Amino acid sequence: MKIMVIDGNSILNRAFYGVRQLSNHEGLPTNAVYGFLATLFKLQDEEQPDRTVVCFDVREKTFRHLKFDTYKATRKGMPEELAVQLPLVKEVLDAMGLVRCELAGYEADDLIGTISRRANEQGNACVVVTGDRDSLQLIGGGTVVRLVTTRMGQTLYETYDEAAFREKYGFDPIRLIDLKALMGDSSDNIPGVPGVGEKTAMQLLHDFGSLDGVYANLEDARIKKGARTKLEAGEQSARDSYWLATIDRDAPLPLDIASLPAAQPDEAALYELLTRLEFKNFIKRLGLSGELAEPKLPAVGAQRIGTAAQAFALLDALTGADRVYALAPETLGALCLLDGDTAQVLFSDDFAQEDWDAILRRLFGGELELVLHDAKPVVAALLARGIEAKGIRFDTALAAYLIDPTQSGYDLPRVALAYCNTELPALDLGDPAAVSPLGGQEQTMQACAQHVSAVRAIYQETAAALEELGMRKLYYEIELPLMHILAEMETLGCAVAPEELRAFGDKLDVRIHDLTGQIYQDAGEEFNINSPKQLGEVLFEKLGLPAPKKTKTGYSTNVDVLERIAEDHPIVPRILEYRKLTKLKSTYVEGLLKVISPKDGRIHTHFQQTVTATGRLSSTDPNLQNIPVRTELGRELRRMFVAPDADHVLIDADYSQIELRVLAHISQDAHMIEAFRTGQDIHAATAAKVYHVPLEEVTPQMRSSCKAVNFGIVYGISDFSLAQDIGVTRKEAAEFIRTYLATYPGVAKYMEDIKQSAKENGYVTTLFGRRRALPELQSRNFNIRSFGERVAMNTPIQGTAADIIKIAMVRVRDRLVREGMQSRLILQVHDELILEAPREEQQAAMQLLKEEMEAAFPMDAPLVAEAKAGHSWYDAK
The missing domain is CATH 1.10.150.20 (5' to 3' exonuclease, C-terminal subdomain)
Structure with missing residues (x-):
């Protein structure tokens, strides 16, 4: 039998400092528990132990403290954010059914040593998992140590058996005690021999084999006079240190190795714990489901609506309801509406197209008070059908984002795990198989019921939280209206000039070709310029340029390294320019050409409203926020974004130094x-x-x-x-x-x-209440x-600036609609707004854009925006 014994405190402590800060939506720190479990699962996979035991220290003084009150006296207390995770990891281990050991008066090391000895005596293999090198003294007799270390931000697992230990240290593992007796250990406040360091201690052990051997040969010529004096004066300290460093392998631990129970997890308790901790990947890894756990969502039944008459009767019944919770995919191929405790499910295939469109128009006509999760794709899909989405009073994804803007995503299953302690069943209403009469419609209906129930539960908690956290105005007056505006902007898109884009790409190709030839000539050979390995060899070995430290993968050739040596050889600035141009070509020229819609010849980026922790918008497919502006060639790309015809212009306005103005206002610095x-x-x-x-x-x-x-x-x-x-x-x-x-x-x-x-x-x-923990x-x-x-x-400054540009977008769009103008917002890039306007509205639109941007928020350092117009984005800038 193979037994794996884990030093719980050591691995938890290492995980705490090695894993980035994590917390669940309650604000409970979880990084140490996460790192601990990741280590546990990895080693269980690799070692395949028959039994696993986890040992922990206890708070009571040990026998070492009772004899020497200075033992570990210099250790700092456990940080509070780690301390709160210690009982959590123990709860998880208990729910997993793993044996957990603690014993008053003894350290986890002593328990590990005792278990490994007993295991070996009974002919069992033992694998000790720890981050503490003290346990290396246990190696031998069937015990190996997996030492967990962290280097350059990476967790490493080193395996030590007797041969590996001797190869590294040059003596037997048990002599690690003698080494610490001589050199001491500052982390445990073990004194050793004052004045004797690691190098001297290692040499003494190599020469004389043990602590006793050293003191039996103090007169040996190999011991220098100075070292001899220190050894003589520090003998008692060495003997005491030897005792302190020795792991007690005979602790009175009431544990029968021969009858260690196999793990029998309490799946319901484990599921509940891991959902509370929001460890979705671990839930999947363990194959857990919420079926055995106490349900956290009210039971909701599912019913199918198959006729137009039934559908309109349902909509009539829901009109006037305080809130109507709904699911709708971007394809608009199905709908699910919560009616009391029944999920009413509609599949578009059951209806004639004109009836389905009428149902959509009625549902989103503004008479129903709708709550959806991640509504923007649905709003955009409706706009593409010529339907303006009204009546969306709440978006639970937006609310979850405002409450905790640092999460990695806000899809409904993830948010339900956080707020409802429930893992939702898989559901993709955009999948034709899920909504097809030939597919699994019955299964889809049951999943819909749980998903829409989660939307209701999340709404109830997040709506209250927004009020409590003072973000009501931010949510209802900025973020929710903005969601509709972003959907409109995505649907409208912006016109581009593909022929000019291709010509720009050809221009780049000429320069890239010239640079390639010059680089080859400088190097004296042809090589793959895009290969960091080959480039490093050319620059730092063949040309002899000042080299950064070489790593396992070769020399670093990142931009920081190259900029430091740019003046040392002509090849370096050429490589830097080559990289910029090839990125322009691949990312922007080729990338933009790929995403031009064949339907309207326009580019439809997707604005991301729930990504950045500061509240700034981002965009994908393509990312228009990152179009380079610091070089003339980069700015040339803006020429490719154009008005759709000669009867229209683009109008661009951006805030002048908005973040500095916000800083002046918030800091109330009189000079600024x-x-x-x-x-x-x-x-x-x-x-x-x-x-x-x-x-x-x-x-x-x-x-x-x-x-x-x-x-x-x-x-x-x-x-x-x-x-x-x-x-x-x-x-x-x-x-x-x-x-x-x-x-x-x-x-x-x-x-x-x-x-x-x-x-x-x-x-x-921020000044608008946007919060970041x-x-x-x-x-x-x-x-x-x-x-x-x-x-x-930075967050109050950058976040307030982001809030202001969002307010400006809402004001601009609302005024354009209010005044019946045809000009429309098409792009937002950082502090910049771009309108597409008919030529006859140019002056009015420029004035409107400037006025609404400057009036977005009154500050002591007034907002300033300048509006310009032109055929292209470049001309209007």
Whole structure:
């Protein structure tokens, strides 16, 4: 029999520091439990043990503490966010049916040593899993150790048997105790011999075999005089350290190895725990379902509606209901409406096309108070059919996003797992097989019932949470109206000029071909420029350029590395340009040509409303937010986005330095507010103050340096980063930041106040109440905590700016409709809005766009937007 024994505290602790911050929607930290289970499952797969035992420390003092009160005295207490996860992991292990051991007066190491000894004596193999090298002394007699380590952010599993240990250390595993007796262990506060380090201790063991061997040969010439003096003075400390470092393999543990029970999981309890922790992948891995668990959703029956008369009778009955919970796929091939505790399911194949369209028009006509999950694709699909979706009063996906904007997704099964502790059955109403009379319609109906019941339960919890968290206005006046606007923009799309796009691609091809030849000539050979391995060999071995540290996969040739050596050889700037041009060609030219709709010749991007933690919009298929603007060739791409004909123009307006204006308003810095109010160039005005020169004497270099600080300051820019950005020493950059903050004391105060507030409250908000939790601020890891501080400073600024552009979109669209204009919003890119307008509306639309953007939110540093018009996006910019 093979027994796997796990050091529970060691693996949990390592998981806590090795796995990024995770929490469920309750705010409960879960990263340590997640990492622990990931390690457990991986090693169970690899080792295939017959039995698994997990050992934990207890809070009571052990026999070591009773004899030496200094033992482990320097250890810091367990962080609170780890402490709350310890009972959770024990609950999960108990639900899995695994044996869990604790014993007052003994450490987990002693229990592990005792179990491994007993196992070996009975002829069983034992695998010890730990992150603590102390347990390596247990190797031998049938026991191996799987040592879990973390290196460069990766978890590694090293297997040590006797041969592997000897190869690494040069002596038997049991002599690890002697090594610690000589050199000590600061982590456990084991003193060893004062003044004897690892190198000396290793040599002594190689020469004399053991601690006793060392002290039996103190006069040996191989021991230098200085070491001899330390050994003589520290003998008692060495003997005490030996005792402290020795794992007790004879602990009075009431555990019969011969009758260890096989794991018999309590599937209902385990399912409930893992759903609460929101570990959907682990639920799938263990093949769990909610059938045995106590139901968290009210039972809902399913009924099929098959005639138009029944459908309209249902809609009549639901009219006037407080809320109507609905499911609808993007294909609009089925509908599910919750009527009391019955899910009424309609399949489009059961109806004539005109009847189905009439049902859709009635359902979304505004008479019913609808609640959907992720409604935007449905709204867009209805618009494509010429139906304007009205009556959507709540979108549960949007609500879940606002409440916790850092989750990786907001699909209904994921949100139901978080809010209802329920794993929903698979359901894809967009799949023809699911709604076809020849498919599994009965199974689909039952799944619909659970899904629509989840929508109701999620609504009830999230609607209340939005009120409690102060996000009612943000939700109902900004995000929900914006959802409709984004659907309209996606449906309308934007016109492009494919022939110009192809010509631009041909132009890039010519330059790429020329660069390729020049690079080959510089290298003296032809090679794959796109291969980091081959490129690294050419640059750092053949040409001898200053090389970064070589890794297992070769030299790094990323852009940061190449930019540092750009002046060392002509090949490097050519490679950098080659990369930019090939990316322009593949990502944008070829990428955009692929997504031009054959129906209308336009590009229909998909705006993502629930992705970024700051509230900014993003877009996919294609991503129009990332069209490069810093190079002239990149800006050329904007020429390809055009008005559809000579009777229309594009109108572009963007906010001038919106984030800095928000910073001025929030920080109430008088100097910065004054600069914006008087219309000064903020970067030049900053330079004049920082460099103590009149405004007219500010040089372009001065302005550029201050621009870097202005934009970097609320991202927590470091002196190191600023030094790289503006080409000064780190010391000069640090002084520059100090002077900057002295110039804008309101900004300096804001930065300190917001960090303190975030630590006290656990979150930050925008001026509109958008909230972001920051558990990172409680981390003991400096890098994680520093990241949290940067986010705390930046989120209120960037998030407020994102809220303002969203408000502007709502205002612009509503006014265009209200005034009966034909101009329409077609694009939003960061702080920029683009309209497609008939030429006769050009002036009115430009004025409207500017007015509504500037009036979106009154600030002490007023919003400024400039509108321009042209045939292409480039011309209008």
